[in-house]
Amino acid sequence: MNYLLKLENIGYSVRDPSVTEGKRRKIILSKINFELERGKILGIAGESGSGKTTLAKITAGIIPPSEGKIISNFSDEWERIKTYPVQILFQNNGDIINPLRQIEPTIDETLQIRNRSKNNLAEKEKIFNSLNISELIRKKKGYELSGGEQQRAALARILAARPELLILDEPFSAQDPESQLNLLNLFKKINEEYKMTMICIAHNLSFLNKLCDEMIIMYKGKIVEKSLSGDLFSAPNHPYTKFLLKAGDYDLSYDELKFPG
Numbered sequence: 001m002n003y004l005l006k007l008e009n010i011g012y013s014v015r016d017p018s019v020t021e022g023k024r025r026k027i028i029l030s031k032i033n034f035e036l037e038r039g040k041i042l043g044i045a046g047e048s049g050s051g052k053t054t055l056a057k058i059t060a061g062i063i064p065p066s067e068g069k070i071i072s073n074f075s076d077e078w079e080r081i082k083t084y085p086v087q088i089l090f091q092n093n094g095d096i097i098n099p100l101r102q103i104e105p106t107i108d109e110t111l112q113i114r115n116r117s118k119n120n121l122a123e124k125e126k127i128f129n130s131l132n133i134s135e136l137i138r139k140k141k142g143y144e145l146s147g148g149e150q151q152r153a154a155l156a157r158i159l160a161a162r163p164e165l166l167i168l169d170e171p172f173s174a175q176d177p178e179s180q181l182n183l184l185n186l187f188k189k190i191n192e193e194y195k196m197t198m199i200c201i202a203h204n205l206s207f208l209n210k211l212c213d214e215m216i217i218m219y220k221g222k223i224v225e226k227s228l229s230g231d232l233f234s235a236p237n238h239p240y241t242k243f244l245l246k247a248g249d250y251d252l253s254y255d256e257l258k259f260p261g
Contacts, residue, residue, distance in 0.1 A: 002039075003035040003037055003073055004036050004072070004073055004074070004165060005035070005071070005072055005073070005165065006035045006070070006072075006073075007034055007035075009068035010029060010055070010058060010065045010069075010070070011027070011029055011066050011067040012027075012028045012029040012054055012058060012063075012065050012066045012067075013025040013026060013027045013028060014028065027221055029051045029054055029058075029222075030222050031222065032055060033223070037197075037214075038197055039195055039196075040197060040198075040213040041198040041199075041200060041212045041213050041214075042199045042200070042213070042215075043199075043201075043202065043208035043209075043211065043214070043229065044056075044199060044200070044201045045201075045202060045203065045208060045216070045218070046217060046218035050218040050219055050220060050221065051220075051221040051222075052218055056199065057088075059199065060084075060086045060087075060088050060165075075164065085163050085164040085165060086164070086165045086166075086167065087158045087161055087165070087166055088166075088167040089151075089158060089166065089167070089168050089171060091169055091170045091171075091173060096154040097150055097154055099141065099142035099143035100141055101141060102138070102141055103138050103142070103145075103156070106157060110157055110160035110161055111124060113161075114161055124160070127156050130159070130190070130193060131152045131156050132152070133152055133153065133156060137152075148175075148179060151171075151183075159190070159194065163196070164196070165197045166196050166199075167199045168198060168199065168200040168201065170203070171183055171200065172207055180204075188211065200212060205244060205245060208229065209229050209232075213228065214226065215227060215228075215229050215232045217238065217244065224238045224240050224241065225237055225240075
């Protein structure tokens with residue numbers, strides 16, 4: 001298997017704030033196992049609080065797991081440039097873009113760190129053109145950008161770093177339908193042009209079905225189903241997966257509005 005990452009028995013817990021005495025832990029993730037194939041897009045869905053973002057942070061190396069291990073198969077060149085080959089596009093793109101700096105110098109700086117060369121014009125133009133970032137936007141500072149422009153500028157900085165894995169954390173939230181479709185096509189384009197492996201976390205299962213090769217469904221910190229995207233939609237196995245699909249189609253009765261698990 002040509003995997004980029006393999007997660008084995010990943011668990012994550014924190015001290016339970018509701019307990020004033022003792023050492024009882026609150027389990028956030030439990031026995032997470034999956035392989036992420038190089039060049040593929042993996043979708044992760046589940047209700048708020050199911051552990052999706054915590055899993056993303058562990059995968060990106062932001063927080064360590066409480067138990068289990070991650071086996072990576074990254075290229076050797078990452079040892080040379082001393083950076084971690086995983087980037088996250090957060091919901092709040094302001095966390096990535098400096099509000100007081102122009103966009104173009106930020107991309108220049110990232111390319112220079114990545115390539116150790118000042119001759120990065122061709123790659124910079126490719127990134128800006130791929131993301132439809134105009135000359136006007138390039139000269140703006142972060143605080144002068146609209147929400148959509150901030151998202152594209154954040155993606156430009158990520159592409160300049162050329163990670164082997166890009167994690168998308170709820171990229172379709174707070175977007176109108178046209179913007180969601182444009183983003184969907186943009187992520188497909190990035191995956192194809194840059195051969196970039198991706199994990200996409202989202203609530204919208206129909207968008208994940210159009211974007212992703214495989215899907216993971218999480219419930220209460222566990223993976224309850226994992227399959228090819230088409231198979232998950234045509235023949236879901238777990239009751240919670242069926243619940244999410246019905247909810248996405250607005251096909252739940254009043255008594256079904258809350259999953260009984």
